[in-house]
Amino acid sequence: MEQLLGFAVPGIPYGCAYAVFAVGLVLTYQTTGVFNFGYGAQAYASAFVFAWLVDDHAWPTWAAFVCAVAILGPVLGLVFDRFLFRRIPSANSTAKVVTGLSLLVGIPALLPVVFGNGNLVGVPSVVFNPGTVYFHLGADVPVNGTYLSAVLFTVAMLVVVVLLLRTTHLGLEMRAAAESSRLLELEGVDAPRVTATAWAVSGLMAGIAGVLLAPTEVTVQAQDYVTLMVAAIAAAACAALRSMPIAALFGVLIGVVSLTAQGYLPTSSFWYSAVLPAFPFIVLVGALLFVPGLRRLGQATDPLSSVDPPLPPPAARARGREIDRIVRTGFWVLLFAFVVSMLTWMPPAWETVLNQGMAYSVVFLSVTFLTGTAGQLSLAQATLAGIAAFTAGQLAVHLGLDFLAGAVLGALAASLVAGLLAVASLRLRGLGLALMTLAAALLFDVAVFPAQAVSGGTGGLALEPHWLPLGLLSANGHDYFLLAFLVLVACVGAVRLVQRGTTGRFLAAMRGSELGAAGVGVDLAWQRVLAFVLSGALAGLGGTLLAIQQTVIAPGEFNYQLSLAFVVIVVTTGVGTVEGAIQAGIGLVVLEQLLQYAPGRLQGLAFVVFALGALTYAAHPEGIVELEKRRWTERAERVLSRRHRTPAPAVTGRS
Amino acid sequence: MSHDGRPALELDDVCAAYGPYRALFGVSFSVDKGAATALLGPNGAGKSTVARVVSGLLPASSGHVRVGGSDVTGKPPWAIARMGLSHVPEGRGVFDSLSVEENLVLSFRRRAGRRNLAASLERAYARFPLLAERRHHRAGTLSGGQQRLLSLAKVLVVPPGVLVADELSLGLAPGVVDDVYAALADVRASGTTLVVVEQQVDRALGLASSAVVLEHGSVAYFGPSSGARAVVAEVLERRSHPGVADRR
Ligand SMILES: Nc1ncnc2c1ncn2[C@@H]1O[C@H](COP(=O)(O)OP(=O)(O)OP(=O)(O)O)[C@@H](O)[C@H]1O
Ligand SMILES: [Mg+2]
Numbered sequence: 001m002e003q004l005l006g007f008a009v010p011g012i013p014y015g016c017a018y019a020v021f022a023v024g025l026v027l028t029y030q031t032t033g034v035f036n037f038g039y040g041a042q043a044y045a046s047a048f049v050f051a052w053l054v055d056d057h058a059w060p061t062w063a064a065f066v067c068a069v070a071i072l073g074p075v076l077g078l079v080f081d082r083f084l085f086r087r088i089p090s091a092n093s094t095a096k097v098v099t100g101l102s103l104l105v106g107i108p109a110l111l112p113v114v115f116g117n118g119n120l121v122g123v124p125s126v127v128f129n130p131g132t133v134y135f136h137l138g139a140d141v142p143v144n145g146t147y148l149s150a151v152l153f154t155v156a157m158l159v160v161v162v163l164l165l166r167t168t169h170l171g172l173e174m175r176a177a178a179e180s181s182r183l184l185e186l187e188g189v190d191a192p193r194v195t196a197t198a199w200a201v202s203g204l205m206a207g208i209a210g211v212l213l214a215p216t217e218v219t220v221q222a223q224d225y226v227t228l229m230v231a232a233i234a235a236a237a238c239a240a241l242r243s244m245p246i247a248a249l250f251g252v253l254i255g256v257v258s259l260t261a262q263g264y265l266p267t268s269s270f271w272y273s274a275v276l277p278a279f280p281f282i283v284l285v286g287a288l289l290f291v292p293g294l295r296r297l298g299q300a301t302d303p304l305s306s307v308d309p310p311l312p313p314p315a316a317r318a319r320g321r322e323i324d325r326i327v328r329t330g331f332w333v334l335l336f337a338f339v340v341s342m343l344t345w346m347p348p349a350w351e352t353v354l355n356q357g358m359a360y361s362v363v364f365l366s367v368t369f370l371t372g373t374a375g376q377l378s379l380a381q382a383t384l385a386g387i388a389a390f391t392a393g394q395l396a397v398h399l400g401l402d403f404l405a406g407a408v409l410g411a412l413a414a415s416l417v418a419g420l421l422a423v424a425s426l427r428l429r430g431l432g433l434a435l436m437t438l439a440a441a442l443l444f445d446v447a448v449f450p451a452q453a454v455s456g457g458t459g460g461l462a463l464e465p466h467w468l469p470l471g472l473l474s475a476n477g478h479d480y481f482l483l484a485f486l487v488l489v490a491c492v493g494a495v496r497l498v499q500r501g502t503t504g505r506f507l508a509a510m511r512g513s514e515l516g517a518a519g520v521g522v523d524l525a526w527q528r529v530l531a532f533v534l535s536g537a538l539a540g541l542g543g544t545l546l547a548i549q550q551t552v553i554a555p556g557e558f559n560y561q562l563s564l565a566f567v568v569i570v571v572t573t574g575v576g577t578v579e580g581a582i583q584a585g586i587g588l589v590v591l592e593q594l595l596q597y598a599p600g601r602l603q604g605l606a607f608v609v610f611a612l613g614a615l616t617y618a619a620h621p622e623g624i625v626e627l628e629k630r631r632w633t634e635r636a637e638r639v640l641s642r643r644h645r646t647p648a649p650a651v652t653g654r655s
Numbered sequence: 656m657s658h659d660g661r662p663a664l665e666l667d668d669v670c671a672a673y674g675p676y677r678a679l680f681g682v683s684f685s686v687d688k689g690a691a692t693a694l695l696g697p698n699g700a701g702k703s704t705v706a707r708v709v710s711g712l713l714p715a716s717s718g719h720v721r722v723g724g725s726d727v728t729g730k731p732p733w734a735i736a737r738m739g740l741s742h743v744p745e746g747r748g749v750f751d752s753l754s755v756e757e758n759l760v761l762s763f764r765r766r767a768g769r770r771n772l773a774a775s776l777e778r779a780y781a782r783f784p785l786l787a788e789r790r791h792h793r794a795g796t797l798s799g800g801q802q803r804l805l806s807l808a809k810v811l812v813v814p815p816g817v818l819v820a821d822e823l824s825l826g827l828a829p830g831v832v833d834d835v836y837a838a839l840a841d842v843r844a845s846g847t848t849l850v851v852v853e854q855q856v857d858r859a860l861g862l863a864s865s866a867v868v869l870e871h872g873s874v875a876y877f878g879p880s881s882g883a884r885a886v887v888a889e890v891l892e893r894r895s896h897p898g899v900a901d902r903r
Contacts, residue, residue: 189765310673
C-alpha cells in the first residue's frame with residue numbers, strides 16, 4: 001500500500017495537467033462546436049510569453065500573468081474565432097480539423113521567430129511553495145506544493161467551468177450556439193458574440209492551464225504541450241467530448257496509472273520501454289473503438305446548414321482549347337528543361353535538394369490521393385512511409401535483400417497497415433478518423449520505431465552501399481535523380497489511372513456525399529479500405545525513396561509531427577490534384593533550402609508559411625496555389641479571347 | 656387590429672443567391688398587419704429562400720425587406736428577430752442537444768424577460784401538457800410533430816409581431832397536422848401577422864386571406880387567396896410539361 005501510494009502520488013501533477021487540458025477541450029467543443037487541436041498551442045503561447053517576460057525581461061510575476069494569460073489568452077481565442085473558425089461552414093469538419101492542425105504546427109514554430117530562442121526556464125508555482133513538503137500520506141509519502149497546487153487548481157477549474165456551462169444563461173446560450181449558431185440567432189440572440197465569448201473563455205482557460213500547469217520539467221518546450229494534448233485528447237474522447245467531470249477523471253487516471261505502472265514494471269522490459277509510453281494512445285484507440293458517442297463526431301449538427309451554398313467545384317478543369325495547348329506544351333518544355341538541367345549544370349547542393357523534393361512529392365501524392373480524391377483525412381502518412389522504409393531496411397539487414405526489392409515489399413507492408421487502420425476505423429468519419437490515425441501514428445512513434453529491432457535505437461538505421469545496385473547510394477546525384485524521377489512518374493501515372501477509372505468515380509462520389517454515394521450503390525467500407533491501401537503503398541514508396549536519399553532511416557524522419565505537417569503543406573498547395581503533391585514536395589524543400597541562407601531564428605519559418613497557407617483552406621478548399629493557377633488561367637483566357645474577338649464563355653450556371 | 660397603413664412585412668424587388676447560384680429574381684409582395692398570407696409554389700420555387708431572406712439568414716443581393724415599416728435589409732438575423740419577427744425554419748427547428756425546458760427558456764428569456772420566465776413556462780406547459788411531461792428530455796428525442804409543437808409553443812406564449820412558418824406540416828401524420836394548424840390558428844388569433852409556407856395548398860388557403868405563388872424564384876401570383884388555387888394548378892401543370900420558355 002505504501003509502495004503503491006509512493007508510485008501513484010507523483011502521477012498526480014501529470015494527471016491533473018491532462019485533466020485540465022481535457023476539460024478545456026470538452027469546454028471548447030461544447031461551446032463552439034470545434035475540436036480545437038490548437039488548444040495545446042494556445043497554452044504553449046501563454047506559457048512561452050509568460051516565461052519570456054519573467055526570465056528575459058524580469059517582469060514581476062503578476063504583471064507577466066496579466067499580460068500573458070489574462071490578455072493574450074482571450075485575445076488568441078478571439079482571433080481564432082474572428083479570422084478562422086467563424087468563416088468555416090458549420091458542416092465542413094475537414095476544414096475545422098485542418099485549421100486546428102495548422103495552429104498546432106504553426107504557433108510553436110512561429111514563437112521563436114517572433115521572440116527569439118531563449119532558454120526558457122519553468123514557471124513559478126503559485127499559492128503553494130513547490131518544494132515544500134506540506135504533509136505525508138500514509139507514513140512516508142511526501143506531498144509537496146506542486147501536487148497541492150495541481151489538485152487545487154484542477155478542482156477549481158472544473159467547478160468553475162461546469163457551473164458556467166450548466167447553471168448560467170450564458171452557458172446555455174453557448175451550448176445552443178455550438179449546436180446551431182443560426183437557430184440561436186433566430187431566437188434574437190447575438191450568436192456571433194456568444195461564440196466569440198466562448199472562444200475568449202476557452203483561450204483564457206488554455207492560458208491559465210499553460211502557465212499554472214507548465215509541465216513539471218524545468219524548461220518550457222512545445223513538445224511537452226503536444227504530448228500533453230494527446231493524453232488530454234484521449235481523456236476527452238473517453239468522455240465522448242461531452243462530460244467534463246468524466247474527462248477530468250480519465251485525465252487523472254491516465255497520469256496516475258502511467259506513473260504507477262512505471263514504478264512497478266522492470267525498466268528493461270518490453271512493457272516499460274514500449275507499452276508504457278504508448279499508454280495514452282492505447283486509451284485513445286480504445287475510446288474511439290468502443291465509446292458509441294464518438295461515432296457521431298463530425299456529423300453536422302446544424303439543421304440550418306442547408307443555407308450555406310455548396311462547396312465550390314474543384315479548380316475549373318474547363319480550360320479553353322488554345323490555352324490548354326499552350327499549357328501542355330509549356331509543361332513538356334519545362335519538364336525537359338528540368339531533366340536536362342538536373343543532369344548537366346545544376347549545382348550539387350540544389351540537385352540534392354530537388355531530389356529530396358521528388359521523394360517528398362511521392363509521399364505527398366498519398367495525401368492528395370487520400371484526401372483530395374477519396375475525401376478521407378489521415379494523420380499517419382509519415383508513419384506509413386516509415387513502416388516501408390524500416391521494412392526494407394530490416395529485410396536488407398537480415399535477408400540481404402536488395403533495397404529496391406525491399407522497397408516494394410515495404411510498400412506492401414505499409415498498405416497492409418493502412419488497410420488495417422481503415423478497417424479498424426470503418427465506423428468513424430471526419431474528426432474520429434483523424435484522431436484514430438493520429439493515435440496510430442503516435443503508437444508507432446513511441447512503441448515501434450524506436451525499438452532496437454526496428455531502427456537500432458534512436459540513431460536510426462544506416463543504409464549500406466551494397467544494398468543498392470548501380471551505386472545509387474554514393475551518388476545522391478544523377479543516378480538517384482533518375483530513380484526518383486521514374487518512381488514519381490510511375491506513381492503519378494498510377495494515381496491518374498485510378499482517378500479516371502471506376503474506382504476514381506466511386507471515390508469522388510464518396511467524397512461528395514457518403515450518404516449519396518451509398519444511395520447509388522457504392523460500397524463505402526470497401527472503397528475506403530481500398531483508398532487507404534493505395535495511399536499506404538504510395539506513402540511507402542515515397543518513404544523508401546526518402547530513406548535512400550538520406551542514406552539513413554531515422555525514426556525522427558517519420559514522426560507524427562511530420563504527418564501533421566504533411567497534411568498542412570499539401571492542403572496549402574492543392575489537395576485536389578496530382579500537381580498539388582509535386583508543388584508541395586518541391587515547395588517544401590526549396591523553401592527550407594532558401595531559409596538556410598536566412599538568420600538562425602528563421603529556420604522554423606517553412607512550417608509557419610505552410611500553416612498560414614493552410615489557414616486559407618476554409619475559404620479556398622482547392623488550395624491557394626491551385627486558386628492562383630485558376631485565376632491566371634482565366635486571365636490568360638480573357639486576353640486570348642479578346643485577341644480573337646470571340647466572346648468569353650459564360651461560366652455561371654444553376655445547380 | 657390596428658391599421659396604421661404600413662404593412663407588417665414588405666418585400667420590394669428582392670433578389671437572392673446561394674453563392675453563385677441565384678434563387679430569387681425580383682420578388683415583391685406585402686402582408687398587412689394581422690393578416691395571414693400563404694406562400695405557395697412547387698419544390699425549388701424559392702419559398703424557403705424567401706423565408707430566409709425575410710429573417711436575415713440569407714442576405715438579399717438586391718432589393719429591400721421591411722418589417723413593420725422599417726428597413727431590415729442586411730441586418731443580422733438576431734437583430735431582425737428582436738424587431739418581432741419569428742421564423743420557424745423548415746425541418747428541425749429546435750436544439751436537439753438541449754432539453755425541452757432549455758429550448759423554451761432560451762426563447763422566453765429574451766422575449767418575455769427574466770421576470771416572466773416562470774409564468775411563460777407555466778403557460779406553455781398548460782397549453783401543451785405533453786411538453787410538460789417531457790420537459791427534462793433532450794429535444795432530439797421528441798418526434799417530428801412534437802418538435803413542431805415545441806417550436807409553436809414558443810411563439811404561442813409570447814406572440815411575435817410576424818411569424819414566418821416554413822412547411823410546418825412536412826412529414827407529419829394528418830392528425831398531427833391538425834394539431835399544428837390548431838396552434839397556428841391560435842397564434843393568428845393573438846394578433847400575429849402570419850406568413851405560412853406550405854405544400855398542402857388547401858391547409859394554407861384555409862387559414863390565409865391572401866396568397867403569393869412563386870415559380871422559379873419569381874412571383875407568379877399575388878392577391879386574394881381565392882384566386883391562388885387556379886394559379887398553383889397552372890404552375891404545377893407547366894412543371895410537369897416543361898415548355899421551351901420555361902428554363903431560366
Ligand atoms: N444551400 C443552397 N445552395 C445552393 N442552392 C440552393 C440552396 N438551397 C436552395 N437552393 C436552390 O434555391 C432554389 C430555391 O430553393 P428553396 O429551398 O427556397 O425552394 P422551396 O420552394 O422552399 O422548395 P421546397 O418545397 O423543396 O422546400 C432551388 O433551386 C434550390 O436548388
Ligand atoms: Mg422549402
